[in-house]
Amino acid sequence: MTEGPLISMPARAPLRMDAQDLAARPQPRGAQTSPPARATRWRLGVFLPALVGTALMVSAMYGWLSETGMTGLEWALLTMIGATFVWVSLSVSTIGVAVAGLLAREDADDPDIAQAQGLDVALLVPVYNENPSDVFGNAAAMLDDLARRDSPHRYTLFVLSDTSDDAIAADEARAFGALKASAPAGFDVHYRRRVANTDKKVGNLVDWITGWGAAWEAMVVLDADSLMTGKAIDRLASELSRDPDAGLIQTFPMLIGAGTLFARLQQFSNIAYGWLLAEGLANWARTEGNYWGHNAIIRTRAFAASAGLPHLAGRGGRSELILSHDFVEAGLLRRAGWQVRFLPRVTGSFEETPGTLIDYVLRDQRWCRGNLQHLRLLRTAGLHPVSRFHLLHGAVAYLLSPAWFGLLVIWALLGKDSETNVIRYFNEANPLFPDWPPAMSHIDSAVFLVIMYAMLLTPKMVGAGIIALHPKATRVYGGRPAFLAAFLVEIVLSVAYAPVLMIQQTRAVVRAALGRADPWAPQVRDARAYPFGVLVRFHWAETVLGLILLAGLISGLVSLWLIPIAASLCLAVPLSALSALPVSRHMPGPLSMNSPYTLREPAIVSRARVQRRRLADLLRNAGMPAE
Numbered sequence: 001m002t003e004g005p006l007i008s009m010p011a012r013a014p015l016r017m018d019a020q021d022l023a024a025r026p027q028p029r030g031a032q033t034s035p036p037a038r039a040t041r042w043r044l045g046v047f048l049p050a051l052v053g054t055a056l057m058v059s060a061m062y063g064w065l066s067e068t069g070m071t072g073l074e075w076a077l078l079t080m081i082g083a084t085f086v087w088v089s090l091s092v093s094t095i096g097v098a099v100a101g102l103l104a105r106e107d108a109d110d111p112d113i114a115q116a117q118g119l120d121v122a123l124l125v126p127v128y129n130e131n132p133s134d135v136f137g138n139a140a141a142m143l144d145d146l147a148r149r150d151s152p153h154r155y156t157l158f159v160l161s162d163t164s165d166d167a168i169a170a171d172e173a174r175a176f177g178a179l180k181a182s183a184p185a186g187f188d189v190h191y192r193r194r195v196a197n198t199d200k201k202v203g204n205l206v207d208w209i210t211g212w213g214a215a216w217e218a219m220v221v222l223d224a225d226s227l228m229t230g231k232a233i234d235r236l237a238s239e240l241s242r243d244p245d246a247g248l249i250q251t252f253p254m255l256i257g258a259g260t261l262f263a264r265l266q267q268f269s270n271i272a273y274g275w276l277l278a279e280g281l282a283n284w285a286r287t288e289g290n291y292w293g294h295n296a297i298i299r300t301r302a303f304a305a306s307a308g309l310p311h312l313a314g315r316g317g318r319s320e321l322i323l324s325h326d327f328v329e330a331g332l333l334r335r336a337g338w339q340v341r342f343l344p345r346v347t348g349s350f351e352e353t354p355g356t357l358i359d360y361v362l363r364d365q366r367w368c369r370g371n372l373q374h375l376r377l378l379r380t381a382g383l384h385p386v387s388r389f390h391l392l393h394g395a396v397a398y399l400l401s402p403a404w405f406g407l408l409v410i411w412a413l414l415g416k417d418s419e420t421n422v423i424r425y426f427n428e429a430n431p432l433f434p435d436w437p438p439a440m441s442h443i444d445s446a447v448f449l450v451i452m453y454a455m456l457l458t459p460k461m462v463g464a465g466i467i468a469l470h471p472k473a474t475r476v477y478g479g480r481p482a483f484l485a486a487f488l489v490e491i492v493l494s495v496a497y498a499p500v501l502m503i504q505q506t507r508a509v510v511r512a513a514l515g516r517a518d519p520w521a522p523q524v525r526d527a528r529a530y531p532f533g534v535l536v537r538f539h540w541a542e543t544v545l546g547l548i549l550l551a552g553l554i555s556g557l558v559s560l561w562l563i564p565i566a567a568s569l570c571l572a573v574p575l576s577a578l579s580a581l582p583v584s585r586h587m588p589g590p591l592s593m594n595s596p597y598t599l600r601e602p603a604i605v606s607r608a609r610v611q612r613r614r615l616a617d618l619l620r621n622a623g624m625p626a627e
Contacts, residue, residue, distance in 0.1 A: 007191070007192050007193065008176065008180075008190055008191045008192070009158075009190050009191075009192050009211075009212065010156075010188070010190060010212065010215070012211055012212060013211075013212050013213065013214040013215035014210055014211060014212075014213075014214060015209050015210060015212075015213035015214040015300065015301065015304045016210070016304065017206055017209050017210050017213075017303075017304040017305075017308045018308050019308045019309060019310040019311075020306065020307070020308050020309070020310060020332055021310070022310060022377065022379075022380045022381065023380075023381055024381055024382075025335075025381040025382035026306070026335065026336055026382060028335065028336055028337030028382075029336060029337035029338070030245070030337050036286075039284070039286040039287075042097050042101075042283045042284040042286075043284045043386075045093065045096065045097045045100065045284070046090065046093045046094055046096075046097050046280070046284045047090070047093070049089070049092075049093045049096065050086055050089035050090045050092070050093045051086065051089075053085070053089045053092075054082055054085050054086040054089055057081065057082070057085050057451070058078060058081060058082045058085070061077075061078055061081055062078055065077070065078060073410070076406070076410075077407070077410050080403045080406050080407050080410075081407065083400075083403050084400060084403050084404060084407065084452075085452070085455070087396055087400060088452070088455045088456055089455065091277070091455075091458075091459055092455055092458045092459065094277055094280035094281060094284070094459075095276055095277065095280055095458060095459045095462050095463075096280070097280040097283050097284055098276045098277065098278075098279035098280030098283060099276075099462065099466075100283075101279060101280070101283045102279065115242070116152055116153075116237070116238035116241040116242050117152065117241045117242075118151075118152035118153050118154060118241070119153050119154070119217045119218050119237050119240065119241050120153075120154050120156070120215065120216045120217050120218070121153050121154065121155050121156070121216065121217070121218045121219070121220060121233075121237050121297070122155075122156050122157075122158055122208075122212075122213075122216040122218070122219045122220070122300075123139075123142070123155055123156065123157045123158065123219075123220050123222065123233070124158050124160060124205065124208060124219050124220065124221050124222060125139060125157070125158065125159045125160065125222045125223075125224065125226070126160045126162065126201050126204045126205060126221075126222075126223075126224070127159060127160070127161050127162070127163060127172070127224045128161075128162045128163060128164075128197060128200075128201075128204075128224075129163050129164060129165050129168055130163075130168075130224040132168065132171040132172045132174075132175040132615070132619065133171075133175060133612050133613075133615035133616040133618075133619055134224070134225070134612050135159065135172075135175070135224050136159070136172075136175035136176065136178070136179045136611075136615055137608055137609075137611035137612030137613075137614070137615050137616075138225070138226065138227045138608045138611070138612070139157055139159065139179060139189075140179055140182065140183075140608075140611040140615075141227065141604055141607040141608035141610075141611050142157075142227065142228060142229075142230070142233070142604070142608075143155075143157060143179075143183055143184055143187050143189075144184060144607060144611075145229050145230035145231075145604055145607070146184075146187070146230035146233060146234070147184035147185075147186070147187065147230075148230060149230045149231065149234055151230070151234050151237075152238075153234065153237040153238070153241075154186075155187060155233070156187070156188045156189075156190065156216065157183075157187065157188070157189045157190065158190045158191075158192070158208060158212075159172070159176060159189075159190070159191045159192075160192055160194075160204050160205070160207070160208055161191065161192065161193040161194070162193075162194050162197040162200070162201075162203075162204050163193060164197060169193055171619045171622075172191070172193070173191070174618070174619055174622050175615050175618075175619060176189070176191040178615060178618055179615075192207075192208070194207060199321055200321065200323075201293075201325070202309055202321065202322070202325045205221070206308070209300065209303070209304050210304075213300045213301075213304060214300075214301075216300055217299070217300060217301075218237060218240055218297055218298065218299055218300055219297070219298050219300050219303075220233060220236060220237075220295075220296070220297045220298075221293070221294055221295075221296055221297075221298060222294055222295065223293070223294035223295070223351060225351050225352040226253070226294050226295050226350070226351055227256065227350040227351070227604060227605065227608055228251075228295060228348060228349050228350065228604075229347075229348030229349075229602075229604045231347075231348050232251065232346050232347065232348035232349050233297075235343075235346050236249055236251065236296070236297035236343075236346065237297060239297075239341075239343065240297050240299060243339070243341075245287075245337075245338065245339045246299065246338070246339045246340075246341055247298065247299050247302040247303065247306075247333040247334075247336075247338025247339060247340060248289075248291055248296055248297070248298045248299070248302075248303075248329075248330060248333055248338070248339075248340045248341070249296060249297050249340075249341045249342075249343060250289055250290065250291055250292060250295070250296040250330075250340070250341070250342045250343070251295045251296060251343060251344075251346045251349035252274070252275070252278040252342070252343075252344040252346070252349065253292075253294070253295045253349045253350055253351040254270060254271060254274075254349065254350055254351075254597065255267040255270040255271070255350070255351065255352065255353045255597075256350045256351070256352060256597055256601075256602070256605050257352045257353075257605070258352075258353060258355075258583075258598070259355065259582055259583065259584060260355040260356060260579065260580050260581060260582060260583060261493070261578055261579055261580070261581045261583050261587070262354070262355065262356055262357050262360065262497075262579035262580070263353050263354065263355045263356075264583045264592065264593045264598070265490055265493050265494065265497075265593060266353045266354075266360075267353060267593075267595060267597070267598070268486055268490050268593040268594075268595050269460070269490060269494070270353075271595045271596065271597065272460075272463055272464060272467060272477075272486075272487070272490075272595065273459055273460045273462075273463035273464070275344065275463070276459065276462060276463045276466070277459060278342075278344035279344055281342060281344070282342045282343070282344050285342055285386060286341075287334075287339035287340065287341060288334055288340060288384050288386035288387060289330065289340040289341050289342035290326075290327060290330050290340065290342065290390045291326040291327065291329055291330035291333075291340065292326055293325070293326035294351065295349045295350075295351065299338070302333060302336070302338050303329070303333065305336065306332050306333055306335070306336030306338065307329040307332045307333050307336075309322045309325055309328060309329070309332075310322075312373065312376065314515075315515050320373075322370070322373060322377075323366075323367075323369055323370030323373060324367060324370030324371050324373065324374065324394060325370075327371075327374060327390055327391055327394050328374070328377055328380075328391070330387065330390065331377075331380065331383050331384070331387035331388070331390065331391060332380075334383075334384045334386075334387050335380075335382045335383050335384065335387065348602070348604065350602070350604070350605065355528070355580065356528070356529070356530065356576070356579045356580045357497065357500070357575065357576045357579040358530055358534075358535075358538055358576060358579075361501070361504045361538075364501075364504070364505065364508065365504075365508045365511075367398075368398045368505065368508040368509060368511075368512055369508075369511075369512040371394040371395050371397065371398055372395050372398060372399075372509065372512050372513075374391040374392065374394045374395045375391075375392075375395045377391055378391055378392060398505055398508065398509055399509060401501070401502045401503075401505035401506045401509065402505075402506045402509050402510075404502050405502055405503065405506045408502075408562070408565065411559065411562065412549065412552060412558050412559075412562060457491070460487075460490075460491065460494075464483075464484075464487045467483060468480060468483060468484060468487075476596040476599070476600070477594060477595060477596065477599070478594050478599055482594065485591060486591070486592075486593040486594060486595075489591050489593055490593055495564065495568075496567075496568050496571075496575060497568070497575060497579075498568070499542070499564075499565045499568040499569050500539070500542050500568060500569065500572045500575060500576070503541055503542045503545065503569070503572075504542070507541065528580065529577065529580040530576070530577075530580070532573075532577075535573045535576050535577055536573055538576070539572040539573050539576055542569045542572035543569065543570065543572050543573060545569050546566050546567070546568070546569025546570035546571070546572065547570060549562055549565065549566035549569065549570075550566050550570055553566060584598075
């Protein structure tokens with residue numbers, strides 16, 4: 001039996017929330033106006049160069065491929081080149097827009113919080129079989145930080161549990177009791193546990209909105225690993241208060257707590273380059289931003305009135321939950337006339353990242369099926385074109401891996417020259433098949449490879465260049481030599497892990513297309529090294545493909561430019577094992593990919609760590625038998 005209360009909530013304040021009709025265009029609130037000229041210019045600056053660059057690349061490739069006529073396989077190759085290149089180009093043009101915005105000195109728009117009208121804000125922490133000491137420890141740190149501020153807003157914390165494990169639920173009840181007893185004066189803390197995890201996180205939040213949402217004007221949605229400073233939370237509340245048209249405001253969460261090689265790789269990339277992509281996205285998305293499901297503030301009544309999600313019709317007539325709900329909810333809010341804003345310059349918004357390659361892939365598999373659902377939702381009536389693009393982008397992020405894999409297969413079949421062209425060999429053996437044109441020369445292969453890699457690395461190179469040129473920026477990374485060393489290590493490791501992730505994402509897409517559901521289990525928060533047998537079973541497909549490529553290289557049938565990809569795939573198992581290496585203990589300083597948050601931990605993170613340890617000790621002692 002679970003000890004402690006299953007429900008400790010305030011008086012009910014029901015708020016109606018109906019599922020939206022995706023086939024009917026709703027009547028939006030207020031007059032719908034065209035985007036301001038500045039937004040239009042930024043959008044042209046993103047999409048026009050990407051489309052023109054892709055057209056030029058496809059035209060050049062077509063000129064080469066069409067020398068002896070186009071076959072079906074050649075058209076497929078050209079299509080995949082265009083499909084992959086346009087999305088890579090969009091990343092590059094987003095960086096260009098970010099840099100242009102910085103040079104134009106776009107305002108940070110930091111408001112005077114004292115001028116904001118006070119709001120009643122609910123801090124919502126949905127949990128499902130998480131570590132209670134971590135969840136409640138983070139919550140305690142956030143409440144303490146809010147208590148240090150002179151804020152016009154009133155905050156109430158809700159831990160909304162869908163935990164199915166009774167032992168974990170018992171610890172949640174104990175941790176809640178400890179948090180409630182130590183909460184700062186003026187801050188109420190509540191806890192509710194649902195017996196059934198109906199509709200997962202979506203259902204969890206809907207249950208709160210329809211039961212208690214009417215009493216709170218806004219809700220800050222957090223994840224189990226979310227951590228935000230009082231200043232960041234206040235900034236969101238004040239922005240929402242000052243902007244009556246805003247329905248949702250999203251922050252850019254920075255990664256913290258990275259102790260393993262793979263987590264440190266993600267953290268360094270997020271901090272060193274991610275901010276630049278975020279700046280570019282904010283510049284062109286403007287009031288048609290996106291929602292990432294956490295570390296954002298939402299106007300409660302707007303959300304209830306316009307963002308209720310229906311179930312989709314799945315295979316065999318089964319009802320299917322919309323899994324990657326956040327993008328869809330943002331689109332529905334904008335459809336109803338509410339602005340969805342993205343504020344990447346709000347500091348103090350944090351989250352954690354998976355510690356190993358396997359943990360990252362498992363999370364990715366869960367997201368893949370949900371993001372591919374977005375393709376079916378593109379037909380939703382009344383969506384803003386930018387909202388449709390966000391949905392498409394979420395799906396394409398996974399579809400690019402099969403496209404890259406297809407390119408890899410075709411390039412491997414092309415061989416090094418006309419004598420090693422596998423397709424040409426089979427065509428000569430069977431004259432019923434059309435002949436393939438002369439194989440791509442080494443020079444052409446090298447040019448194509450250099451262009452693609454240059455485009456892929458441009459966002460990182462620009463972000464690193466901006467930091468390296470500013471002494472104050474490099475100082476927080478431990479100095480310019482340390483930063484450049486970390487940058488080179490990150491590039492090498494990213495290139496090494498990319499083919500492995502490509503194969504894993506391709507498998508996830510195939511599984512989703514076949515209707516094979518991956519379990520939506522809680523994310524593994526504590527990094528751990530997996531046994532060798534688990535690593536082999538998890539990465540057997542990459543290893544086999546790598547060995548096939550290696551055999552082709554040794555026999556002289558495969559172009560030498562595929563060596564890096566073959567090496568990564570062959571080494572998938574040791575690379576996966578390496579991903580769990582505790583960086584701080586096993587890597588020398590410059591090679592540990594240090595960043596500002598590893599060299600100087602934010603105060604809120606330190607306080608959360610203390611609170612986590614305190615609650616962990618309390619729960620451990622509570623579970624010990626009495627003497």
